[in-house]
Every structure is written in structure tokens, then in C-alpha cells.
Amino acid sequence: MPFEKSAGAIVFWRKKGEIYYLLLHYEMGHWEFAKGNIEKGETLEDTVKREVKEESGIENIKFVDGFKEHIKYFYKLKGKNIFKIVTFFLTEAKSPKVKLSWEHKGFKWLPYQKAIEQLTFKNSKEILKKANEFLIKHENIKKTR
Numbered sequence: 001m002p003f004e005k006s007a008g009a010i011v012f013w014r015k016k017g018e019i020y021y022l023l024l025h026y027e028m029g030h031w032e033f034a035k036g037n038i039e040k041g042e043t044l045e046d047t048v049k050r051e052v053k054e055e056s057g058i059e060n061i062k063f064v065d066g067f068k069e070h071i072k073y074f075y076k077l078k079g080k081n082i083f084k085i086v087t088f089f090l091t092e093a094k095s096p097k098v099k100l101s102w103e104h105k106g107f108k109w110l111p112y113q114k115a116i117e118q119l120t121f122k123n124s125k126e127i128l129k130k131a132n133e134f135l136i137k138h139e140n141i142k143k144t145r
């Protein structure tokens with residue numbers, strides 16, 4: 001079975017102690033984090049920086065040490081089943097300014113609970129839950145919303 005590997009980032013932004021997460025509206029209709037295929041010679045972190053920049057225009061993201069999670073899913077492309085693994089990092093944006101590429105039709109910065117509701121897939125909601133708990137534990141953010 002064809003196998004695909006991508007890397008992506010849960011991008012967050014802090015405003016007055018509150019955390020907002022960046023979600024992208026994919027052309028196919030789902031809401032997800034920024035991600036994309038790993039190109040030859042790239043480390044996962046290289047892919048994440050490139051994809052976040054290409055898809056949202058956000059540069060200079062800061063990686064939160066110690067957070068690295070995977071999701072796995074199957075999808076169909078031209079009648080063929082594809083198995084995909086996406087590795088997610090947790091990264092902070094310095095500014096909420098977003099410039100979308102043609103690949104997406106919208107974006108939202110959302111607080112935790114709203115982001116959980118907006119995300120399309122259960123596996124991504126679980127990753128966001130882990131990311132939010134990680135930030136509460138390690139970055140001293142408030143346990144709210």
C-alpha cells in the first residue's frame with residue numbers, strides 16, 4: 001500500500017496570556033493544522049518551517065522543546081488506499097499576521113475549546129489536547145477555555 005509521510009505544526013500565538021491556535025481550512029473541506037510532505041534531504045523541522053511559511057506566511061516560528069506527536073490515517077486517492085503518518089511539533093508564532101497560499105481557503109486563530117470544535121478529525125483533536133496540556137504544564141499558561 002502506498003505510504004505518505006508529512007510533518008506539520010500546531011502553531012500558537014500568545015495575546016495577553018491567552019493562547020490562540022492556528023487552523024487552516026483545506027480546499028478539500030477539512031480544518032487542520034499546517035502540514036505537508038517531507039522533501040528529499042529535509043529534516044522534519046525543515047519541513048515544518050517551510051510548510052508553515054508556504055501555507056500561512058508565518059516565519060521565525062519557535063519550536064517548543066519536547067513536544068513531538070504522530071497521527072496516522074488512511075485516505076483514498078484515485079481509488080487507491082494511502083496510509084499516511086503526520087508528525088506534529090508545537091511552535092509559537094511571534095505575530096498573528098497570516099498570508100494564505102492557494103492551497104487553503106481560510107484560516108482561524110482560535111482559543112483551545114473553539115479549536116477543538118473546529119478541527120475536523122478526532123486524531124487532530126487529540127493532538128491539540130496533548131499540546132494544550134503540554135503548554136499548561138511547561139509554559140505556565142492559564143488553564144482556561
Ligand code: ATP
Binds near residue numbers: 026073
Ligand atoms: P499535506 O498537507 O500533507 O500535503 P494534503 O493536503 O495532500 O496533505 P491531506 O490533508 O492529508 O492532504 O488530506 C488527504 C485526505 O485525508 C482528505 O480526504 C482528508 O479528508 C483526509 N484527512 C486529512 N487529515 C486527516 C486526519 N487528521 N485524519 C483523517 N483523515 C484526514
